[in-house]
Amino acid sequence: VTKGEQTREDIILKAVDVFNTKGYAASSISDIMAATGLQKGGIYNHFSSKEELSLAAFEHASGIVGQRMTDAIRSESNAVAKLVALITTFRMHVENPPFRGGCAVLNAAVESDYANPEFREHVCKVMDELRSLIIYVVNEGIKRRQIKPSVNSDYCATVFIATMEGGVMLSSLYRDSMYIDYSIHHLTEYIQTQLAL
């Protein structure tokens, strides 16, 4: 690992916090300078534009979200348990966040949806991956007779992500983990009463 790669990683780590807290448009390179302790020349040596840094920061942040979901799935063997574990990871964005500012995917989705087509493409790709994770777990659960065969996995993924991201939004807004907990509770009940065999 060269020094440059180390610095690049460090910039990304700090940038994730800044961008996810203030928003991409509202964050300035000066903010990144202050967060990293580097001067402009030192930052632009690693990223050719604010946009490129934004994307790198988003990829990093969304990678963490996806990684935690993947880890949660792997920690359980039963599909129902996997789904519960998966949902629970969303609590971390409030209780034990890997970075400040709430869920990076939610933030990026809301900021880019009608404003930044290119960024939106990246968010769509990440959201597709998150949805795919849930869809996969549900389908595997159906195969293994752990989840009802009538369940629509696409529908499930939508309901899960919508409810969780909505809960994160409320808890981020109110600074109160009650909202995400309610969302988790609701989905957990839904899983056990409607999905589980």
Place this chain on the structure above:
Amino acid sequence: VTKGEQTREDIILKAVDVFNTKGYAASSISDIMAATGLQKGGIYNHFSSKEELSLAAFEHASGIVGQRMTDAIRSESNAVAKLVALITTFRMHVENPPFRGGCAVLNAAVESDYANPEFREHVCKVMDELRSLIIYVVNEGIKRRQIKPSVNSDYCATVFIATMEGGVMLSSLYRDSMYIDYSIHHLTEYIQTQLAL
């Protein structure tokens, strides 16, 4: 209605579109000038700062959201029907939006939560009102023996808003009303199976 008041209203209407599409921080007064056809002096005659205009635009937009929910509630007499009607109003942010850019409350919540304390206060107040609407309907439904007495109205309001706003987020991101429809379907089933007496 004087000409000045008319102009003020017109500015707000155009500003709602601009702010809700691009975001508050990313929108400039130049954008508002272009949208209204007014010069800077014409705008600052009615609003002392971009922040004041932002707030006025948000109040206007969130007022529409609240109004439609209130109207939906009034259109029905049974609490269960009220809840279903209320939920359905969220589809308008995708199918028949009163302004561009998705749900103004969601957008403002996500943009302000960790970035703009003052704005966040306003969003909290609006969100409180939306939640109060649902809480009121649920509590009234319990009183009138239309909804199970064991139901926690606060919990309900959270689940409803989280799921709906999450669905709006997904549909805004993907530009596909399927996601909000799935959310509506899920909550409708939830209402009928878990809440209704």
Place this chain on the structure above:
Amino acid sequence: VTKGEQTREDIILKAVDVFNTKGYAASSISDIMAATGLQKGGIYNHFSSKEELSLAAFEHASGIVGQRMTDAIRSESNAVAKLVALITTFRMHVENPPFRGGCAVLNAAVESDYANPEFREHVCKVMDELRSLIIYVVNEGIKRRQIKPSVNSDYCATVFIATMEGGVMLSSLYRDSMYIDYSIHHLTEYIQTQLAL
């Protein structure tokens, strides 16, 4: 004449000096600010970019060059005298310049030829006009039997402009009007011995 138009004209006048002295690429908006006494906002209110200001300055400067040539032609009635008067106007770029920095057309031509295609187009157009002036005078002179009918007006225009601009270049470089005087003398002799009937 509004105040804005007055300011715009003033900016152009000052910008002509700056650009023609330092070159377009080497001149900064700060230079224009210092020359005009205006701040950036005051300048960008009249020109949307440095490029637009550059073009306006060039058009103004080249307009003066063309105007003086046109005036010289009008001051004489005989074609031979017109040509001599026309050539003599080039001395002003050294002796009595309307702006600092030498001949604006020469400077712009040399700076833009292989570097700035769009600017080059404008310079070509101006150079075409200067050449057309000479061509016209020669052709009229032939018609009126003041100039030999065998003379190629296109060739003449080229030789005139090449020699004069080359002389201006040398005098500008050496800060010595001797060079432009030699060029004028050479062309005057050429006119009287080769062109005049």
Place this chain on the structure above:
Amino acid sequence: VTKGEQTREDIILKAVDVFNTKGYAASSISDIMAATGLQKGGIYNHFSSKEELSLAAFEHASGIVGQRMTDAIRSESNAVAKLVALITTFRMHVENPPFRGGCAVLNAAVESDYANPEFREHVCKVMDELRSLIIYVVNEGIKRRQIKPSVNSDYCATVFIATMEGGVMLSSLYRDSMYIDYSIHHLTEYIQTQLAL
């Protein structure tokens, strides 16, 4: 020849193209990096500043111009033929250029005349050498009774260089060798009718 000297030569060769095409002020070290394939450190190892590199590039380019003129003179024995050959070398800046961007001496003269006193000094020195070449040929021709004794060699040098550089300017601007050809034709006629014995 060490590797370092080889690299230095290579940098100069590439720099001549860049500087002569874009201009000295408008060219950046990044441009030189791109042209040479070297990093910044590799360039600053051989030149202490952009200015030093600019001068080295100019000296190299103007050396080629002077060399070709010297070669042309040597290729002929008669002074009149020397002058014709000398003039013809200017066509190479359009037809068969040793580097891109037109005549380096003309470009440097126009860019530096009122903007860069130090650079201007160097251009003056080079221009003096070019003029001296012509003056020498004319004076020798007078001695050897090949050129009229009444001819002013200083005047001749001015007319030659002015006309040729003006022609190069026009051909560079219009991307058409016609203009330099006209200039050559004019001077050739001038030599044969006015100078030759």
Place this chain on the structure above:
DNA sequence: ACCGACGGGACCTCCCGTTGTT
């Protein structure tokens, strides 16, 4: 009530040159 003109500053980008390292 609205326009036009301007100040002053923030922002992104790029640039020159230095230093440590290989």
Place this chain on the structure above:
DNA sequence: AACAACGGGAGGTCCCGTCGGT
């Protein structure tokens, strides 16, 4: 001898808000 990393700052553009005029 060359690269990689960085500092510090200039440059062009845009932005917010003010003020005089109309």
